[in-house]
Amino acid sequence: MPPPRRSQLWIRSLALGVGGVLASVFAFIMFSALEALARGRGLSLFGNLWSPGAGQFGIMPMIAASLLLSLSALALGWTVSLGCCCALHLRTCPRLSKLLMGILRFMTAMPTVVYGFAAVFLLVPLIRSALGGSGFCWFTAGVVLALQGVPTMTLVMDGAMASLEKETGITSAALGFTPLQHLVWVVLPSMKPWLFSAAVLGFGRAMGDTLIPTMLAGNAPQFPASPLDSVRTLTAHISLVLSSDMGGGEHLSLMLSGGILLTISLLVSLTVRYISFRGRRR
């Protein structure tokens, strides 16, 4: 342990400044959301109906859509990520694993708007002709959102899997395990916390994504009855309803949506942090 050192003033003040700015971001958004709650009593902001003409500004359909869409995308994306992560470590064909890793790395740099744009012209017509409806629906957005979330989750799982494999690899090879058996019976059971934290992280990402739901989900503010129904998520709601009408219900609903999204992202970050802390202590 080196002795405590005195830092230069400018570095300390930079750190302090960054901390201050971060705190003010949280404060600003939370304060606006609370203000919206206080001022929007008569507007039934948590109601089930969004109909600005009738003075109904309920954002419940958007909250439901956000949760449904991100949970369904997570279910699909998490399974695929787990599969990809195992495929990376199977060692049956190293060259294919390398290719898959390259593709996943490339996907992390792919702008979300590219997924949205390509899906509008590829997937939407396909779903329209195969399943009916307009093609802009919960299902389309869910599939694309799942694909977009795969690289993040896979890379998280891959990091944990690589270190666990290193720890136990020689022992289980000496016991006569094949790589697949080693993976399934030794590595996977011991990486449960990381699998969970990848899922939480993926959920946060899916909740916060804006472009894919806005471009693909159809944006009708309603509770979906089937995967082919159009939905509007909280993020899409913010990007669509930008009114400078200061006191209006639309404006208040925007602030409230921002507050909800921020709260969810805070919970997600805290959970991931907590899990990784516990993992490290062990």
Add this chain to the structure above:
Amino acid sequence: MRCRERVILVVSLVSGFLVCVSVFILMAFLLRRGLPALRGDLLFGNTPVMEAILGLKPVWDGIWPAMAGTLGLLILTMSFAIIPGVGCGIFLACYATPRQKEGLGLAVDLLAGIPSIVMGLFGFILILFLRRTFLPRGTTCMLLASFCLALLVLPSLIASTVSSLEGLPEELSLTAEALGFSQGQALRHVLLPAAGNGILSGIMLAMGRTAEDTAVIMLTGVVANAGFPAGLLSKFEALPFFVYYTAAQYADQQELTRGFGAILVLLLLSGGLLLGSWYLQRKLELRWRGERG
């Protein structure tokens, strides 16, 4: 219990295959539709090139204004973000007491999780607040957008700085101390040059994130036809927003083709930044881990 092994095997093969195939189809589709658009007139349309680059004449049928907007955003954002990001990273890696590390680290973690649309909403609320108080004529603009983008990429900059400084072998700082360097001197002459590639690679990743982000700028001043960016306090165009707008509002085939062209340009930009950052990262790792084994 063999069935569990079989399930995992099938799931992994199927999902690896699915991911590869969907990315290949996506890229093939984008290239097939976009390559015909990559011609001289994609950028400038019918406007003379020099005058278009300098912004003297408006470009109506090219993506140059959007590119210029994105480049401007990149430069401004990085000039906002680099010094606080790297400085804060240095503080966390070299100077912070455990308690400071805990607190600031938590704040950075939390900031890293904020969805970009919420950061955009922050910019929007900020400008409304400023209008009510100090700047009655303030409006969303390039300056505001790059400030919010800087906040968005700050956590990743801090994290990459910390990890490249902490990844250096410990004998480096011990040697410097033994040679009588003060902490500041060691940092300036030994540690920072040694970790430079890693920090630069983090900066390039942050640039990629800045170039691709659409949600923040949507709420902080991007518009579909602002022309060449007129200044820090004016509205602007940007490549990702151009792509988004084209998907919903294209009028004819020509505009659509231009959208595909813009996507390829955007992909080239972010792919190039990613490759650059890999290269630097690898160089750093080879230097400090590979040769010493």
